Amino acid sequence: MIRRSAMAFSLMLLAGGTALAATAPAARQSILDHYAAEARKTDAGFKGFSAAAGQAFFLAHPGTGRPETPSCSTCHTNSPRNQGRTRAGKTLAPMAVSLSPSRFTDLAKVRKWFARNCHTVYGRVCTPVEKGNFITFMAHQ
């Protein structure tokens, strides 16, 4: 009886783990779909997102934001696989999806951080294409 319960519990855990693993990419894809739909509103010829463009966007020093945060790397370092650190000293989980699987799976959170960090680093709102490229790059890391 005990053994059967333990087995049932293990199966539940396994099922839960599988469900989680399957849910995160689906949630991320729906966020990418959202930005793709936004992109098509202004560009009917939109062909899809580019990881390479996302990487360039991540590494750029645009010089148009706040002096304290000249680039994404100010807090996230030059590699999405590294842990980052805020200016106040708190450690940040890597941006790379392979290392932080829950990244870019919650649209409200994604919106909040693009709104804040595009403002501080780029001094403007990011376009849907830039956001999609960025997520695509991180999803391939």
Place this chain on the structure above:
Amino acid sequence: MKPLRLLALGVMCAALPAACGLAEGETPRPVPVRATTGGPAGEADFARECSACHMAYPAALLPARSWRALTSHLSTHFGEDASLDAPTTQRITGYLVSHAADSSDGSPGVMRGLPAGQTPERITDMPFWRRIHDDLLEPGVGTGPGLRSAANCMHCHNGSGGDD
């Protein structure tokens, strides 16, 4: 007045005593931290949102007027855009104000020396903080890779101490 609950955050910068202004073996004093269980309104929002970038600084370390000032311009928050939607901001402000240094949860020591007309937005500008961290006011402190900033309390108060 309710007794201020203390979380003994005493453990030390064993590796970097000098960066923390401590002699070998010396222990930083506890930071007064309210227990974050039990959840009065706004507390969960405060803990989740504010600790995304830094330690969730104890509400009892600034007066209510300072918290109101800080949360009124989160889009320009010490060089960062920390903006939140209005309902969340309102809940966080409510929590901070009701547990501020000059609330019934506060401690007279934290308010001592602060002129009524001043509204510091940095805990490090509070007279109580400057009284006990004079070593961190030296030029050059806070620019190293370890401590990084005097706002990084947990570099020294890295807290494996027990509750209360």
